[in-house]
Amino acid sequence: MTRAYNFSAGPATLPESVLLQAQAEMLDWHGAGASIVELSHRGPEFIQVAQEAEADLRTLMAIPDDYAVLFLQGGATGQQALIPLNFAAPGQKADYVLTGHWGKTAIKQAKPYVDVNIAASGEGEGFRGIPARADWQLSADAAYVHITANETIHGVEFRDTPEVGDVPLVADFSSSIVSEPLDVSKYGVIYAGAQKNLGPVGISVVIIRRDLLERAGQPRADIFTYASHLAKESMLNTPPTWNWYLAGLVFKWMIAQGGVAEFAQRNARKSALLYGVIDGSGGFYRNEVAAAVRSRMNVPFFLHEEALNKPFLDEAKAAGLISLKGHRALGGMRASIYNAMPEEGVQALAGFMREFQQRHG
């Protein structure tokens, strides 16, 4: 098979030019005599890679200087345990707004460390919407308020930043970071596993307002302490250098393509095209998320007959459209269309969906 259009939810498709560069540099990085994955993280070659990656991410996201940027292992789930450990006192309350599967994960990881208050939940409505801000039951003394900016499985996305007063807003942006301009200063902590919009799996980005690093948090190992990672510039222990390097190549590609403002436009067009096909299918395809909070990144949809799922997947694959099977928690289909999915890929999927409906409708 030549390269397919790959709609995987993460690990997800990467820009072909990035893969080509990584391929070309695989045995000898810039004349160093070795691959970047074979060189010391403390040597000048990797230090350059690491510093450029941070600088480029700061440029892309316009991250203010009073925010620290960390590149860490452990994925978003790991951060979901570290956040209460670092930012909440033992037994302190923290507010969680639950809008899908990953919000549940965040709560599960936090519960051993913090008094979780579910301030609002979309579960009663099957996670098809986001509870109105006016209905959130926030605690006065919460350590922070946690939201999941985009729910990868349920396809629900915050389309604005909720006002939560002086309590720091902590947000899992794993699947929507750098997909459109964001006012970082409205958040206390932004965290994301890299494997959707930022690059390869195996590295996470954590953006922290620096004053929060002064919180005592809870007794914990040094390796679980964000301030210790910052003091060592994310090299408290050996970092995942190849993953960091590949993310850095993705950042350079995004800047060359026009930055997040450009991707915001592409992503709006891509998602509008797919939702248009679904909504215009007369019920052949179905997405039940409230229109105002439909995800621009993950488009889950169902065929009107379950028996059509297998032919849909088989015929899509034959057409060079792969990884469309929905998450096992929901079933159906899901098209994940992060920054690295070209508009041509989404157009090909939209065309296939219309043709499939004609053949099977």
Add this chain to the structure above:
Amino acid sequence: MTRAYNFSAGPATLPESVLLQAQAEMLDWHGAGASIVELSHRGPEFIQVAQEAEADLRTLMAIPDDYAVLFLQGGATGQQALIPLNFAAPGQKADYVLTGHWGKTAIKQAKPYVDVNIAASGEGEGFRGIPARADWQLSADAAYVHITANETIHGVEFRDTPEVGDVPLVADFSSSIVSEPLDVSKYGVIYAGAQKNLGPVGISVVIIRRDLLERAGQPRADIFTYASHLAKESMLNTPPTWNWYLAGLVFKWMIAQGGVAEFAQRNARKSALLYGVIDGSGGFYRNEVAAAVRSRMNVPFFLHEEALNKPFLDEAKAAGLISLKGHRALGGMRASIYNAMPEEGVQALAGFMREFQQRHG
């Protein structure tokens, strides 16, 4: 520069054939239409990669069935915090035998969770030896005994497995795993960051005697729980797939080369050659570690004059021998000669060291 002989302590040199394969498969893994780093960890392609990696490692190390094998993020340092969290009751004692820098790290990460008893320490002698087993002050009620099998910085290596009775022996094998045959059944837990003998940085291997997973340990997040990772076959959250894949390629390479018995012979010859040059230099080069516990993996050495360090490193680099600078904690030089360093590389270094001495002696 063409590829140099790279003596980096980790991230370290990888087999050239492994890099060539990864390079060839970078844009399309086995006809899947995507790179392995772009495919879902739950898809059939990566499941195959993951299962083969575990099976191959079990073959290489002859891991008994009553041991679980985990592939995790966080590095060895992360495991050093998870070990007391998973295997010690709050406030329980654990014995640590301190033979160098990484033993100190293990103690530092464990201290918030366990009553650390330093049962023996080589620090008084500058970590140039390993305290005799007869002198260890073990606790009767310890949760485990921790050793560092090979100290990467100090170049000190256990050359046998210490007897510790019924208390589980926990060992950091980051820099010597799969370098020679090992009786896994003598250990409760073996852990290793991959970036020395197993493959790329960003993934760790943890081998656990299954009965230990029944210990309650301490209150902790699910993501910090080994039993939870095992229940999900190391996919409790998205694993670092590319790192796992590359480690798997290294395992296949090791098996094809003859397995750990073959590498044990090569490693013995490689280290004997370098120590021979050092000991035969009449003091021009110096290694002060007790001969019986000199590391076969990391050969730290000093030139008799500090002023020679820079010319040594410059001339070595010009000769295609890189990453020989010693760790900042010790200074001097260090040649790390893991499995993937070919004998030709060590012969080239030995020849260079003799020539350098002739020119500068």
